[in-house]
Amino acid sequence: MTPSHDSANRFSDLDRPPLNAAALRRALVREGGLYRSLDVVAATGSTNTDLAARADDLPEGAVLVAEEQSAARGRLDRRWSAPPRSGLFFxxxxxxxAVPVERWGWLPLLAGVAVASGLSRAAGVDTALKWPNDLLLTVDxxxxxAGGILAERAGSGVVLGIGLNVTLRADELPVPGAGSLALAGAASTDRDPLLRAVLRSLEQWYGDWRGAQGDPAAGRLQEAYVAGCATIGRRVRVELPGGRRLVGEAVAVDGDGRLVLATEGGGREAVAAGDVVHVRKAE
Structure with a gap:
């Protein structure tokens, strides 16, 4: 667990001002756009859990942002925490x-491309993607x-959750190998323009993908993901349920969003995100 700040006082850390919900709504919620509502709460357990509970009653494009999450979840229900207002959690x-359900598995990869694109413009940093759902920054x-993505089925839709460390200092990192925009030397750590940039990028990529009926090649999503994926070209060890392991070079991401390995036996094997426990560099 990372150190906790006094969340009762919105200005307890002057380096971490609260988000301006009204300004964000004015910038992002518009007629004909993706976003229909945007709410910012001081604290909650999990924005994904909250939206999923109301998924059938809310329109597409509802956005929920939390200044602090007490029960944030990653893939496979892994837990993580961060000080209040130290990141973007939404x-x-x-x-x-209009998209076939079998192509919905591309949504977390699409989110990775959108976040990387938005941060490149707004923060001046290169964000690499680790398949299937991690956001990487270069620190020292x-x-x-420095962040992660979680997509969960909810009613007739999907709740897409994104967490990004923005101003975490070295002594606040949940694990030594974590990072943040501040530690990566970002040109800006002002969360309002960063969130606007990421959500606008997500709107663009999602609109193109949906317009292509989810075809990742036609919408150039597959090409963009592979170009930004740090996993491709590396020798990795994939840990699967039941203790099974695959070792090989990650050579591609296929049309279903699966990671394709050139295995040591000379063959190729594709693994889906839902079947993977860990993907690590192979020694």
């Missing part, structure tokens, strides 16, 4: 009715995880 409700010459 979820978006998507209902891609080392790739470090």
């Amino acid at each position: 979820s978006v409700l998507l209902k891609p009715d 010459g080392e790739e470090r995880k």
Whole structure:
């Protein structure tokens, strides 16, 4: 667990001002756009859990942002925490009715591309993607995880959750190998323009993907993901349920969003995100 700040006082850390919910709504919620509502709460357990509970009653494009999460979850229900207002922690409700359900698995990868694109413009940093759902930043010459993505089915749609460390200091990192925009030397750590940039990027990529009926090649999503994926070209060890392991070079991401390995036996094997426990560099 990371150190906790006094969340009762919104201005307890002057380096971490609260988000301006009204300004964010004015910038992002507009007629004909994706986003229909945007709410910022001081604290909650999990924005994904909150949106999922109301998914059938909310329109597509509902956004929930939390200044602090007490029960944030990653893939496979892994837990993580961060000080209040030290990052961007938000979820978006998507209902891609026109896209075949078998292509919905591309949504967390799409979110990775959108976050990387938005941060490149707004923060001046290169964000690499670790398949399937991690966001990597370079800190002191080392790739470090600075965020993650979680997509969960909810009613007739998907809740897409994104967590990104923005101003975490070295003594606040949940694990030594973590990172943040501040530690990566970002040109800006002002969360309001960062959130606007990421959500606008998500709106663009999602709109193109939906317009292509979820075809990752036609919408150039597959090409963009592979170009930004740090996993491709590396020798990795994939840990699967039941203690099974695969070792090989990650050579591609296929049309279903699966990671393709050239295995040591000379063959190729594709693994889906839902079947993977860990993907690590192979020694």
